[in-house]
Amino acid sequence: MIGKDLALNPLTLKQWQRFKSIRRGYWSAIALVVALLLSAGAELLVNSRALVVSYQGEWHFPTYGDFIPGRTFGLDYDYETNYRDLKRTFSGQGAGDWVLMPPVPYDAFENDLKVGVYPPYAPSITSRHFLGTDTTGRDIVARLVYGFRLAFAFAAILLACNFAIGIAVGCAMGFWGGAFDLLFQRVIEILNNVPFLYVIMIVASVIVPGFWTLMAVMVFFGWTGMTWYMRTSTYKEKSREYVLAVRALGASSTRQIASHIIPNTISVIVTFIPFSIASGITALTAIDYLGFGLPPPTPSWGELLSQGTRHLESPWIGGSVVVAMVLVLLMVTYVGEAVREAFDPKQFTYYE
Amino acid sequence: MTSYFIRRFLLIVPTFIGVTILVFAVTRLVPGGPIERMLQEAAMAGSDVAASTSGFAGHGASSLSDAQIDQLKAYYGFDKPVIVGYAEWLGKVVRLDLGTSTRYSEPVWDTIKDRFPISIFYGITTLILTYSVCIPLGIVKAIRHKTTFDNLTSAVVFFGYAIPGYVVAIALLTVFAGNLGWFPLSGFVSDDFDDLGTLGKAADVAYHAVLPLIAYLAGSFAVTTMLMKNSLMDNLAAEYVRTAIAKGMAFRRAVFAHAFRNSLVPIATSFGNNITLIVTGSFLIEQIFNIDGFGLLGWESLVERDYPVVMGILVISSILFMVGNILSDICVAFVDPRVKFGSGESSQ
Numbered sequence: 042m043i044g045k046d047l048a049l050n051p052l053t054l055k056q057w058q059r060f061k062s063i064r065r066g067y068w069s070a071i072a073l074v075v076a077l078l079l080s081a082g083a084e085l086l087v088n089s090r091a092l093v094v095s096y097q098g099e100w101h102f103p104t105y106g107d108f109i110p111g112r113t114f115g116l117d118y119d120y121e122t123n124y125r126d127l128k129r130t131f132s133g134q135g136a137g138d139w140v141l142m143p144p145v146p147y148d149a150f151e152n153d154l155k156v157g158v159y160p161p162y163a164p165s166i167t168s169r170h171f172l173g174t175d176t177t178g179r180d181i182v183a184r185l186v187y188g189f190r191l192a193f194a195f196a197a198i199l200l201a202c203n204f205a206i207g208i209a210v211g212c213a214m215g216f217w218g219g220a221f222d223l224l225f226q227r228v229i230e231i232l233n234n235v236p237f238l239y240v241i242m243i244v245a246s247v248i249v250p251g252f253w254t255l256m257a258v259m260v261f262f263g264w265t266g267m268t269w270y271m272r273t274s275t276y277k278e279k280s281r282e283y284v285l286a287v288r289a290l291g292a293s294s295t296r297q298i299a300s301h302i303i304p305n306t307i308s309v310i311v312t313f314i315p316f317s318i319a320s321g322i323t324a325l326t327a328i329d330y331l332g333f334g335l336p337p338p339t340p341s342w343g344e345l346l347s348q349g350t351r352h353l354e355s356p357w358i359g360g361s362v363v364v365a366m367v368l369v370l371l372m373v374t375y376v377g378e379a380v381r382e383a384f385d386p387k388q389f390t391y392y393e
Numbered sequence: 394m395t396s397y398f399i400r401r402f403l404l405i406v407p408t409f410i411g412v413t414i415l416v417f418a419v420t421r422l423v424p425g426g427p428i429e430r431m432l433q434e435a436a437m438a439g440s441d442v443a444a445s446t447s448g449f450a451g452h453g454a455s456s457l458s459d460a461q462i463d464q465l466k467a468y469y470g471f472d473k474p475v476i477v478g479y480a481e482w483l484g485k486v487v488r489l490d491l492g493t494s495t496r497y498s499e500p501v502w503d504t505i506k507d508r509f510p511i512s513i514f515y516g517i518t519t520l521i522l523t524y525s526v527c528i529p530l531g532i533v534k535a536i537r538h539k540t541t542f543d544n545l546t547s548a549v550v551f552f553g554y555a556i557p558g559y560v561v562a563i564a565l566l567t568v569f570a571g572n573l574g575w576f577p578l579s580g581f582v583s584d585d586f587d588d589l590g591t592l593g594k595a596a597d598v599a600y601h602a603v604l605p606l607i608a609y610l611a612g613s614f615a616v617t618t619m620l621m622k623n624s625l626m627d628n629l630a631a632e633y634v635r636t637a638i639a640k641g642m643a644f645r646r647a648v649f650a651h652a653f654r655n656s657l658v659p660i661a662t663s664f665g666n667n668i669t670l671i672v673t674g675s676f677l678i679e680q681i682f683n684i685d686g687f688g689l690l691g692w693e694s695l696v697e698r699d700y701p702v703v704m705g706i707l708v709i710s711s712i713l714f715m716v717g718n719i720l721s722d723i724c725v726a727f728v729d730p731r732v733k734f735g736s737g738e739s740s741q
């Protein structure tokens with residue numbers, strides 16, 4: 042039903058066409074979606090587990106699920122099979138067994154150490170460390186890919202929480218006004234006057250956060266931005282004729298807000314999505330960089346950045362993550378600009 | 394209007410109490426607070442020592458006696474309930490006593506005071522550079538809208554908008570300091586700074602300042618430039634400029650005498666917030682370039698769990714932040730006499 046509404050709504054259609062006509066935003070959106078899909082299936086592309094193992098005519102798919110002990114493949118140990126070694130063993134035996142590894146045969150946590158040489162190792166195609174390794178011998182491509190997935194997921198969940206609270210509280214403030222509005226104005230004023238990054242650092246230094254605690258802390262200090270915008274636009278919409286009309290028809294407050302006011306403020310909400318994603322990624326990376334974010338060994342861009350600045354003699358560490366971050370943030374911002382243009386076209390009447 | 398600003402200044406007090414009590418409570422109430430962390434770390438260090446020196450048996454190295462823990466708690470003021478502790482702390486702050494740094498064993502204010510000059514140097518330089526670059530650039534971009542110059546600079550501006558300052562800082566550090574070696578890796582001055590002449594000193598400071606300044610600029614540059622451009626374009630398209638030109642005024646004069654003044658209003662809305670940047674710098678950029686300013690002090694004191702300094706920095710930065718917001722409003726009222734604060738629905 043909703044899909045049908047969206048498809049038939051001429052305004053939505055027009056916005057979508059306007060969005061599509063902004064080429065760099067449109068292509069960035071496609072590129073981002075592809076990157077997200079690829080990273081969602083990252084286990085198939087960047088992983089130390091093999092994609093397919095053919096052993097004595099039987100096929101194994103070790104990517105997902107429990108680990109397969111080495112004995113299954115005729116090795117002499119019970120812990121997880123080392124598929125890179127297995128591949129070498131099989132090709133040495135020439136018995137028709139084979140192993141198909143992912144393009145990058147490393148995961149984000151294993152330390153691929155070599156005898157007699159200390160990490161970080163420079164990028165090399167032969168060892169399949171395409172961007173080299175970090176200071177403990179973990180593959181940088183793997184850290185980047187899994188770090189991207191985590192940072193994007195973090196930013197998306199953060200956005201969902203902030204928006205849920207922001208929209209609910211903001212609408213209520215704008216709709217009811219009065220004491221409720223005043224109370225939350227004070228609360229928002231306090232939270233807005235907190236030096237955000239510093240307070241997060243203080244809290245994180247005390248509680249040593251995991252994924253969800255860090256999220257909770259950031260939501261606690263971050264929901265106010267959206268709230269303020271929603272309050273303003275609800276306040277504006279509330280006094281317009283169509284809301285007066287439905288109220289005169291006897292619609293309840295919930296109905297007025299949910300089916301009339303929010304759909305009309307959707308452009309505010311949608312316009313903020315890309316920029317909130319960008320700021321979520323930026324904030325998480327900054328906190329990780331400063332060492333107060335997700336605990337190691339979580340793959341994190343911030344942690345890679347901090348390794349990069351401490352090991353300038355290995356420029357591939359800092360270089361790869363800076364390039365990755367620039368690319369992702371540029372694309373997200375291009376999408377954001379295009380969305381803003383599509384929803385709120387600012388027609389410049391400029392002097393000629 | 395005056396009453397509005399007086400009320401805003403008075404509102405600093407409850408907001409300040411709200412902010413500090415929040416952070417104060419967090420440092421106290423959360424399980425695994427500073428003392429527990431300290432004990433844990435001591436225990437880990439102890440067991441490391443015990444493991445490495447084979448002569449001692451492992452036991453006993455990890456735990457402090459209860460009396461010692463109580464002493465430690467009393468030393469940090471953790472022996473009292475949160476409200477009492479907070480009231481005592483606040484009472485001291487009101488008397489301008491921020492307590493004693495546990496790391497340096499000197500008054501917190503002295504520790505913080507030493508770091509101000511460096512942050513202020515960067516802050517003021519960034520401020521001057523930002524406005525002296527962004528305003529002219531914004532004007533030129535508005536007048537030459539959609540020309541090659543406009544499009545080229547837009548690309549740079551967009552880049553600065555999308556990429557946060559600290560990523561720019563790390564990129565600069567990696568390329569120009571680490572790889573090419575053109576600029577120093579870190580610090581505010583060289584080690585032999587005291588032996589240099591006046592000119593040499595100035596050159597030394599400038600040499601160390603190039604990369605951090607670019608990083609600072611990257612943060613504030615894009616927003617200000619685009620603000621200037623867009624608001625000037627809006628004003629140029631306005632009726633009053635059209636009228637002025639129709640009456641025979643030269644274009645140049647119409648831009649600078651009429652449109653320009655009015656388009657400074659949006660710029661003024663963020664002017665007061667510069668005070669925060671001037672004094673407190675940036676945690677990230679100071680940490681990246683190892684500049685011994687206010688931000689780096691905040692980071693170090695957190696890492697070292699020097700909570701009196703942490704709270705002291707919070708006090709100063711949140712007061713500055715609030716004063717900055719009010720200053721911005723004063724600036725707006727000053728540039729734009731039409732603005733009336735405090736009547737009816739608030740400015741939003």
